[in-house]
Amino acid sequence: MPSFDIVSKVDMQEVDNAVNQTVKEIAQRYDFKGSKCEVTQEKESIKVLADDDFRLKSIIDILQSKFIKRGISVKALQYGKAESASGGMVRQVITIQQGISKEKGKELNAVIKETKLKVQSQIQDDQVRVTGKNIDDLQEVIRILKGKDLGIEMQFINFRS
Incomplete structure (x- = not known):
């Protein structure tokens, strides 16, 4: 996945x-x-x-x-x-600031859920993992998050298909 x-x-x-x-x-x-x-x-x-x-x-x-x-x-x-x-x-x-705090992780999850795309997100220590069946949905989530100003610097890594 x-x-x-x-x-x-x-x-x-x-x-x-x-x-x-x-x-x-x-x-x-x-x-x-x-x-x-x-x-x-x-x-x-x-x-x-x-x-x-x-x-x-x-x-x-x-x-x-x-x-x-x-x-x-x-x-x-x-x-x-x-x-x-x-x-x-x-x-x-x-x-x-190193890592994503729990509060920012919850904020990221809320933004991802608002997109109504078929993806799941979960907080793992100081990062958030997003999974989905469709690569296009994942790329759309990245595009939406880059457009939002959440007050933290975000990098998107380990993109696996």
Whole structure:
């Protein structure tokens, strides 16, 4: 029976490259001279530390542009609340979303059921598997899901006929 999987994965090497490029650009830009701005990456998150809100927003803009240039969707980024740090600095944690959460999986299932196509979908850990008897129905589901904005980056893998 034909099937495919819907996943949401981010290449962490590309994330690392984007963070490194951001750090280099901050070091070279004139408007950041003499500031104590930092961008550090931990396992699944990025910490941004800046002198003020304006510089924080500038750093996030630079980071987003680097992500886009490296082919990483900015939908994979979940922004924490900007909070004040010691010394009058501002800190924000950006989490990188890996996998599809249970809530998003249920939302995907609901969208697939609304299509009234003869396919079944089920949540498996951090992915959703869609099966059906007709390959054309599966391709139609992929087309519909690409057209919807569900707030997550989706990849369609393991298309088997």
